[in-house]
Amino acid sequence: MSAESVIERLGSEGLQGRIVPITRLPDLKRDIEDLREGGMIDAAVYDTYLHDFQYSAPEGLPDARSIIVVAVPQPKLRIHFTYEGREMAAIVPPTYANAMEVIRMVKEALTRIASGEARFERGVLPLKTLAARTGLVRYGRNNITYLPEHGSFHRLVAYFTDLDLGMDQWQEREALPACKECHLCQEACPASVMGDDRFLIRVERCLTWFNEMPSDRPFPKEVGADWHNAIVGCMRCQEACPYDRKVRDWVVEGERFSEEDTRYLLEGKFDGTQGKEMLAKLERCGLDLTVFPRNLQALLGNRC
Numbered sequence: 001m002s003a004e005s006v007i008e009r010l011g012s013e014g015l016q017g018r019i020v021p022i023t024r025l026p027d028l029k030r031d032i033e034d035l036r037e038g039g040m041i042d043a044a045v046y047d048t049y050l051h052d053f054q055y056s057a058p059e060g061l062p063d064a065r066s067i068i069v070v071a072v073p074q075p076k077l078r079i080h081f082t083y084e085g086r087e088m089a090a091i092v093p094p095t096y097a098n099a100m101e102v103i104r105m106v107k108e109a110l111t112r113i114a115s116g117e118a119r120f121e122r123g124v125l126p127l128k129t130l131a132a133r134t135g136l137v138r139y140g141r142n143n144i145t146y147l148p149e150h151g152s153f154h155r156l157v158a159y160f161t162d163l164d165l166g167m168d169q170w171q172e173r174e175a176l177p178a179c180k181e182c183h184l185c186q187e188a189c190p191a192s193v194m195g196d197d198r199f200l201i202r203v204e205r206c207l208t209w210f211n212e213m214p215s216d217r218p219f220p221k222e223v224g225a226d227w228h229n230a231i232v233g234c235m236r237c238q239e240a241c242p243y244d245r246k247v248r249d250w251v252v253e254g255e256r257f258s259e260e261d262t263r264y265l266l267e268g269k270f271d272g273t274q275g276k277e278m279l280a281k282l283e284r285c286g287l288d289l290t291v292f293p294r295n296l297q298a299l300l301g302n303r304c
Contacts, residue, residue: 001113001114001117001118001163001165002165002166003018003019003066003166003167004167005113005163006019006066006068006110006113006114006165007019007041010070010109010110010113010246013109014073015071015072015106015109016070016136016147016167017068017069017070017071017136018068018069018131018134018136019066019068019069019134019165019167019168019169020066020067020069020130020134020167020168020169020170021065021067021132021165021167021168022057022064022065022066022067022160024067024133024168025055025056025067026055026154026172027133027170028055028125028126028129028130028133029053029055031051031126031129031133032034032053032126032129035200036050036137039059040200041200041203042202042203042204043059043201044204045204045209049203050063050126052124053124053125053126054123054124054125055125055210056264057093057160058121058122058123058160060121061119061120061121061161061162062094062264063162064121064160064161064162065161065162065163065164065165065219066095066160066161066163066164066165066167067123067130067158067159067160067161068110068120068158068159068161069127069130069131069134069136069156069158069161070106070110070156070157070158070159071131071136071137071147071150071154071155071156072106072154072156072157073103073147073149073150073154074089074094074095074097074098074102074153074154074155075085075094075153075247075250075251075252076092076093076094076153076235076250076251077091077092077096077097077250077251077252077253077254077285077286078090078091078092078252078253078254079092079231079254079255079256079257079285080254080255080256080257081090081261081262081265081296081299081300082256082257082259082261083259083262083263083266083300084258087239088269088273088299088300090230090231090299091229091230091231091233091235091251092230092231092232092233092285092286092287093230093232093233093234093238094152094153094154094283095155095233095286096232096233096286097156097254097273097285097286097288098284098286099155099286102132102155102157103122103157105227106157106159107120107122107159109162110159112302114161114163115120118161118162118163118227119161119162120159120161121159121161122157122158122159122160123158123159123160123196127156127157127158128144128145128156129173130158131145131155131156132145132173132174133170133171133172133173134169134171135171135174135274136174137154137156138173138174139174139175139176140152140175140176140178140179140181140185140237140241140243141176141182141183141185141194142185142186142189142194142201142237142238142241143185143194143200143201143203144237146176146243146244149246151238151241151243151244151246152238152241152243152244153238153244153247153250157231158262160250176243178242178243178300184240184241184242185236185237185240185241187238187240188236188237188239188240189237190207190224190226190227190236191206191207191223191227192205193205193206194237194261199234206234207223207227207228207234207236208233208235210223211228211232211233211234211291211295211298212232212233212291214290214291214296215268215289215290215291215292215293215294216221218294219292219294219298222259225298225301226296228298228299228301230266230299231238231287231291231295231296231299232286232291232295254284254285255281255282255284255285257281261278261281262296264278265278265292265294265296266293266296266297266300267293267295268292268293270289270292275289
């Protein structure tokens with residue numbers, strides 16, 4: 001099986017893929033370590049998001065030869081809460097919802113393409129860096145990666161395989177051409193995480209950083225009430241970006257939470273059967289109980 005046929009068949013299933021040999025793992029690790037050693041990544045951010053990457057063949061596939069990184073187009077998800085008799089819509093940004101379903105779907109696609117003649121194990125890797133290094137995506141000024149047709153509305157997944165695909169698409173990372181002169185995302189960001197002095201956001205200031213924390217950690221005082229625009233994450237920079245113009249309104253409807261559900265989430269006491277049922281409902285939205293009640297309280301406060 002050729003690398004070209006793998007990429008072509010992924011494309012026929014609505015997916016986009018690129019390939020590098022496993023020998024590129026030290027280079028990938030160096031990319032991340034250079035940022036850390038250069039003081040470009042906050043220590044807490046590194047420990048939370050970047051510390052546990054595995055730059056070696058997975059235990060379940062020690063004879064891995066190639067890495068396939070895949071981009072899956074993904075819309076926003078709109079969920080609904082009822083509070084004090086009023087319905088409120090809330091956005092879950094792309095990349096949160098249906099995570100395990102997307103990961104499983106990519107593996108199934110790769111298995112079909114290989115006709116059962118290869119094995120695949122998911123890679124725990126810095127996916128944005130890997131995808132940018134293959135030319136699959138380009139970086140925006142907001143440190144988010146972009147596809148040509150679907151902009152930032154995508155999820156990245158990487159799989160190791162024992163196929164020796166004989167392709168190395170490693171290249172220099174590239175930024176979107178218009179970002180050099182465009183500052184719309186910078187102007188839209190309430191946290192001022194983007195500066196003119198560097199092309200890497202200050203994650204430790206980002207609303208996404210704060211609202212992905214467990215709910216027992218309150219928002220710092222510098223987070224304004226009007227910052228909140230999604231139940232988790234933040235869409236301000238993506239909504240402002242010209243590269244997302246075609247997909248900005250791509251949204252699918254998700255779960256509905258009744259008045260009883262909403263009050264339960266706001267109470268913040270998640271035990272027993274009701275807690276398990278609510279967790280299952282939230283997981284379908286790419287959420288979990290750890291961000292409640294804080295994030296919902298903040299969003300309700302901004303809307304009421």
